[in-house]
Amino acid sequence: MSKKIAFITGANRGIGFQTALDLHKAGVSVVIGSRDQKQGEQALRKLREAGEEADMLVFDVTNPSHHKAAYDYFHSRHGRLDILVNNAGIAAGGFPPVGPEHSTADVPAETLRRVFDTNFFAQVALTQTLLPLLKKSPAGRIVNLSSILASLKFHAEPGSPIYDAKSFAYDASKTALNAFTIHLAYELRGTNIKVNSAHPGWVKTDMGGDQAPMELADGSKTSVALATLPVDGPSGGFFHLDQPLPW
Numbered sequence: 001m002s003k004k005i006a007f008i009t010g011a012n013r014g015i016g017f018q019t020a021l022d023l024h025k026a027g028v029s030v031v032i033g034s035r036d037q038k039q040g041e042q043a044l045r046k047l048r049e050a051g052e053e054a055d056m057l058v059f060d061v062t063n064p065s066h067h068k069a070a071y072d073y074f075h076s077r078h079g080r081l082d083i084l085v086n087n088a089g090i091a092a093g094g095f096p097p098v099g100p101e102h103s104t105a106d107v108p109a110e111t112l113r114r115v116f117d118t119n120f121f122a123q124v125a126l127t128q129t130l131l132p133l134l135k136k137s138p139a140g141r142i143v144n145l146s147s148i149l150a151s152l153k154f155h156a157e158p159g160s161p162i163y164d165a166k167s168f169a170y171d172a173s174k175t176a177l178n179a180f181t182i183h184l185a186y187e188l189r190g191t192n193i194k195v196n197s198a199h200p201g202w203v204k205t206d207m208g209g210d211q212a213p214m215e216l217a218d219g220s221k222t223s224v225a226l227a228t229l230p231v232d233g234p235s236g237g238f239f240h241l242d243q244p245l246p247w
């Protein structure tokens with residue numbers, strides 16, 4: 001069997017890049033998506049220092065023509081895709097989460113739409129486009145980068161780890177993404193494809209900020225574990241490292 005082929009979106013920096021690096025070191029042939037060509041090429045150079053087989057697509061997850069280009073790329077070169085890591089994502093605003101863009105009462109409709117476009121609608125559309133190639137894989141794996149902030153149970157529970165950390169647009173977009181995980185996993189039950197949501201942890205990245213407790217080197221562990229699940233691994237779950245999280 002030839003090497004597994006993975007596509008990781010938003011992989012020019014942060015958790016996406018670290019995920020690509022770790023999968024690459026584990027022997028997976030990785031293709032990184034980067035909105036910016038130069039940043040993508042820089043990331044690709046770093047990856048190639050760790051091995052040969054890596055490539056880069058200029059890729060904006062909100063651009064449907066890029067979805068089609070990604071399909072054509074994997075179809076023509078490999079005839080299949082083994083791993084899709086839906087990593088690209090945006091926050092509603094800066095950290096700490098204060099201001100109308102984080103508010104539930106005041107969030108502008110434009111902010112809500114922009115965050116849902118990237119974190120939900122684009123993830124669904126890309127996955128739908130690449131699904132025929134994932135179905136060609138003997139062990140397709142889809143990892144949706146969610147967040148503990150998606151958990152409705154924790155948000156409703158005074159004293160939970162995130163009860164006071166509410167940013168409506170971001171949190172709701174990731175809750176919707178979790179719904180996609182559950183529904184798609186149900187539809188793909190009985191196939192070779194596993195679909196799971198990952199909470200990477202609160203990780204030191206541009207999004208997570210310097211105050212995050214988790215180093216980048218550990219921030220990719222959940223994505224990598226779900227991308228390389230064995231045949232008897234779970235599907236339709238929500239995990240941080242190997243621990244299930246409540247929806």
Ligand SMILES: NC(=O)c1ccc[n+]([C@@H]2O[C@H](COP(=O)([O-])OP(=O)(O)OC[C@H]3O[C@@H](n4cnc5c(N)ncnc54)[C@H](OP(=O)(O)O)[C@@H]3O)[C@@H](O)[C@H]2O)c1
Pocket residue numbers: 009010011012013014015016034035036039059060061062086087088089090118145146147148199200201202203204205206207208209212
């Ligand atoms: N860091 C945390 O503590 C944390 C916690 C829970 C969940 N997450 C999730 O983990 C994922 C990665 O987070 P991170 O901390 O690594 O974030 P980050 O450092 O802000 O990096 C985000 C990545 O997504 C890319 N991106 C954003 N919009 C895009 C678009 N429209 N098309 C393609 N790429 C796009 C960015 O590209 P550009 O460089 O072009 O902007 C960048 O490569 C996100 O989905 C995030 O919600 C992170």
